[in-house]
Amino acid sequence: MPTLDQVPIGCKGIISSIKGEDATAQRLMEMGVIEGEPFELVASAPMGDPLEIKVQGYRLSIRKSEAALVFVQVS
Amino acid sequence: MHEITAPLKSFRIALLGNPNTGKTTLFNVLTGLNHRVGNYPGVTVEIKKGSFVHQSNAIEILDIPGTYSLAPRSPDELLSVELVLGLNPLEKVPDALLVIADASNLERNLYLATQAFETGLPVILALSMVDLATASGVKIDFKALSEKLGIPVIAIHASKRKGLDELKNAIVSLQTEKRMPPVPVFSQDVISNRAKILGLLGDKGSLFLAGRLLFETDGFLAQQLERKLSLSLTPAILESREALKSLGINLVSIEAKSRYAWIREMVQPCVSKPESKVTGFTDRVDRILTHKVFGMFFFFLIMFSMFTGLFVLAKPLMEWIGEAKNLVGQGLESVLPDGMLRSLLVDGLLEGVGGVVVFLPQIVILFGFLSVLEDCGYMARAAFLMDRVMAKCGLSGKSFIPLLSSVACAVPGVLATRVIEDKRDRLATILVAPLMSCSARLPVYVLFIGAFLTEGYGWWFPGLVLFLMYGIGFVTAPLAAMLFKSTILKGKGAPFLMELPVYKTPSFSVVFARIYEASFSFLKRAGTLIAATMVLIWAVLYFPYVSSTGENYPERIAATENKEQQDALLLEWKKNSYLGRAGRSIEPMVKPLGWDWRIGVATLASFPAREVVVGTLSIVFGLGKDAQDEQQLLEILQKARWNDDPDQPLLFNVPSALSLMVFFALCCQCGSTLMVIRQETGTWFWPAFTFIYMTGLAYIAALLTFQVGMLFL
Ligand SMILES: Nc1nc2c(ncn2[C@@H]2O[C@H](COP(=O)(O)OP(=O)(O)O)[C@@H](O)[C@H]2O)c(=O)[nH]1
Ligand SMILES: [Mg+2]
Numbered sequence: 020m021p022t023l024d025q026v027p028i029g030c031k032g033i034i035s036s037i038k039g040e041d042a043t044a045q046r047l048m049e050m051g052v053i054e055g056e057p058f059e060l061v062a063s064a065p066m067g068d069p070l071e072i073k074v075q076g077y078r079l080s081i082r083k084s085e086a087a088l089v090f091v092q093v094s
Numbered sequence: 095m096h097e098i099t100a101p102l103k104s105f106r107i108a109l110l111g112n113p114n115t116g117k118t119t120l121f122n123v124l125t126g127l128n129h130r131v132g133n134y135p136g137v138t139v140e141i142k143k144g145s146f147v148h149q150s151n152a153i154e155i156l157d158i159p160g161t162y163s164l165a166p167r168s169p170d171e172l173l174s175v176e177l178v179l180g181l182n183p184l185e186k187v188p189d190a191l192l193v194i195a196d197a198s199n200l201e202r203n204l205y206l207a208t209q210a211f212e213t214g215l216p217v218i219l220a221l222s223m224v225d226l227a228t229a230s231g232v233k234i235d236f237k238a239l240s241e242k243l244g245i246p247v248i249a250i251h252a253s254k255r256k257g258l259d260e261l262k263n264a265i266v267s268l269q270t271e272k273r274m275p276p277v278p279v280f281s282q283d284v285i286s287n288r289a290k291i292l293g294l295l296g297d298k299g300s301l302f303l304a305g306r307l308l309f310e311t312d313g314f315l316a317q318q319l320e321r322k323l324s325l326s327l328t329p330a331i332l333e334s335r336e337a338l339k340s341l342g343i344n345l346v347s348i349e350a351k352s353r354y355a356w357i358r359e360m361v362q363p364c365v366s367k368p369e370s371k372v373t374g375f376t377d378r379v380d381r382i383l384t385h386k387v388f389g390m391f392f393f394f395l396i397m398f399s400m401f402t403g404l405f406v407l408a409k410p411l412m413e414w415i416g417e418a419k420n421l422v423g424q425g426l427e428s429v430l431p432d433g434m435l436r437s438l439l440v441d442g443l444l445e446g447v448g449g450v451v452v453f454l455p456q457i458v459i460l461f462g463f464l465s466v467l468e469d470c471g472y473m474a475r476a477a478f479l480m481d482r483v484m485a486k487c488g489l490s491g492k493s494f495i496p497l498l499s500s501v502a503c504a505v506p507g508v509l510a511t512r513v514i515e516d517k518r519d520r521l522a523t524i525l526v527a528p529l530m531s532c533s534a535r536l537p538v539y540v541l542f543i544g545a546f547l548t549e550g551y552g553w554w555f556p557g558l559v560l561f562l563m564y565g566i567g568f569v570t571a572p573l574a575a576m577l578f579k580s581t582i583l584k585g586k587g588a589p590f591l592m593e594l595p596v597y598k599t600p601s602f603s604v605v606f607a608r609i610y611e612a613s614f615s616f617l618k619r620a621g622t623l624i625a626a627t628m629v630l631i632w633a634v635l636y637f638p639y640v641s642s643t644g645e646n647y648p649e650r651i652a653a654t655e656n657k658e659q660q661d662a663l664l665l666e667w668k669k670n671s672y673l674g675r676a677g678r679s680i681e682p683m684v685k686p687l688g689w690d691w692r693i694g695v696a697t698l699a700s701f702p703a704r705e706v707v708v709g710t711l712s713i714v715f716g717l718g719k720d721a722q723d724e725q726q727l728l729e730i731l732q733k734a735r736w737n738d739d740p741d742q743p744l745l746f747n748v749p750s751a752l753s754l755m756v757f758f759a760l761c762c763q764c765g766s767t768l769m770v771i772r773q774e775t776g777t778w779f780w781p782a783f784t785f786i787y788m789t790g791l792a793y794i795a796a797l798l799t800f801q802v803g804m805l806f807l
Contacts, residue, residue: 037346037347040311040345041311041312042167042311042312042588043588043589044346044347045165045309045310045311045346045349046588046591047591048346048347048349048350048351049162049163049205049350050162050202050591050593051201051202051205051354053347053350053351053354054347054351056354061380062380062384064384064478064479064481064482065386065387065389065390065479066482066483067482068481068482068485069482069491069590071380071384071478071594075199075201075202076199076201076202077199077202077593077594078376078380078593078594078595079591079592079594080478080590080591080592080593081589081590081591082485082589084589085589085590085591
């Protein structure tokens, strides 16, 4: 299963799980990045990092290092 | 019978909300100017307290910093939780919570509300940005939502004063009728284990706190509470966690999942969203502004305009302030008799006050630009574009603009770090901001490049040297940040997750309030310290004014008409002053940099502000207080010999001129910056640290410059 940093720009799908048990994973989930949520990878910054995604109806900037913790299912 | 009027007991509410939901706007509209900043030791967040009266009920509001969740992972975040729960000894527990949520993004905003619902306090839900939600086709049935949640739900538009009376009425009626919020649903196993922990917490407990202890895997909160309430919690928490794990419950995700599921259940019947999403305004604008090529182009264009604006607009204002200062000085000189009082007022106090006020144009203009960029939503994009670069030195995109602003002046630059949420990132940015070459270094560069690095070189050479001087800051600041972030400020910070808000028209009142707040806090807190430093430096340059042989310098200067004699006496006096003596005694230390005592004194005297060095050089090279024109000073510097002895070699050559410039590029001879660092960090430690590390760095770099330079000569 790919992680959020591996899918192409413009890709839509469903978040399937978040790796890790630490505060980072918890922060991600508080911001609405939780399993079962639809997402869209909107853009990436000029040097490829960070990424801009849409979740829960808002835009979130997320670094690739954190995006690598988010497993997604591409639709 | 006479009734004794009881002291007005006010109803206390705490204001909670995600960042950018209109919390500050609501707070300001409710309280007017009737608020102050609370002081809590050990934290850097500003927490405002305000009050208002509605139908003869006194209401007090505590403004909690904007946050997405009440899960404390740092002392600053812990303070917010303590204030909400009444665990802070300095504040009583609030009587109710007012949660403000952005209606255009209701689900995520309600996450915080579900936490507020578990505190055991009555909650009022205020929905802002209803206009934006409506515009994008979202319809919310407020009445249905209020019934479903069992609490007041009120649509507001604070800046248009809509819904405020309804909100105030709801607050007032809470005093008589407490409508308790619903409790978000968790699975039965979570509930029973949470109840066990709740039992241990005693009268300080709440469902929220017990739940936090259960879900928080890093143990920060448990440690803090055990210490503050002297309880033993950890064994019971670990036991409950084990029990839940063995039931196959994922403790990391259960909280967020349960809350969002519950929110959906509450919200779905009351909110209708448009079927197909049309591409919004923000999407279209973002396609350009975060584009790999056009996005960067616009970014640099905006930064360039900001800087040009800053220099072009601030310069005349600063000159007017300088002229006004001179006029007042001349006025004072004409009415006051010659003597110490006059010198104290004109050379000490007036310089001090002038030295504070002169920063205002830059602060006002920079904060004008920054607030507009922030309020229209561009600031987050700028941080998004610059994050990769800044991540290389351990910072985030949010540090870019404060550092860039420091090229104009570190004082507003340090103030601009307020946008950085991560405490370590913010501190690292503050510590390195003064390394950026600010405009106060320019007079020093111009003087010395003009005197020693222009004649006999190509036309392009002075510009190149100036460019390299600025380059020193651009290179050292990121390196220093990297060093601090991997040593003293090491630690795993919060992940850099940043909301990119929708674009909108900036609000004049928000922009004005930010400018006002930045200028006012600077004047009030740093301003007094800056003025005091200036007066102190005046004193050590004034005293003693009688030489060991009994010569009274000020009297002798007043008695003679001859300008040359006056200048010579002034030099003699300053040489004999406490600062002059200190300068002479450090000569062995500055000699390896290629400097004699005069440059040592000028450097010491420039502690309040670098640009003072030009004036002091003029005194110690015998030109009197104000060299008539810079050309004259320049010639004197070119001809100056070691210790003014005609048999000695020339004082300045290329290596020693460069060493002086390098020293001024890296040192922290800027009392104002240090006082602002003190204001923003709340301790004397960080300004002292900044001064020491920068002076050390400047000394070593100047030493290397001179010594290596001499090898080539
Ligand atoms: N359209 C709209 N804008 C609002 C509303 N409430 C606040 N704003 C704007 O939202 C921006 C952020 O407000 P601010 O009070 O600084 O938010 P805070 O970060 O929560 O303190 C400002 O430009 C406000 O004028 C509202 O109900 N509707
Ligand atoms: Mg605010």
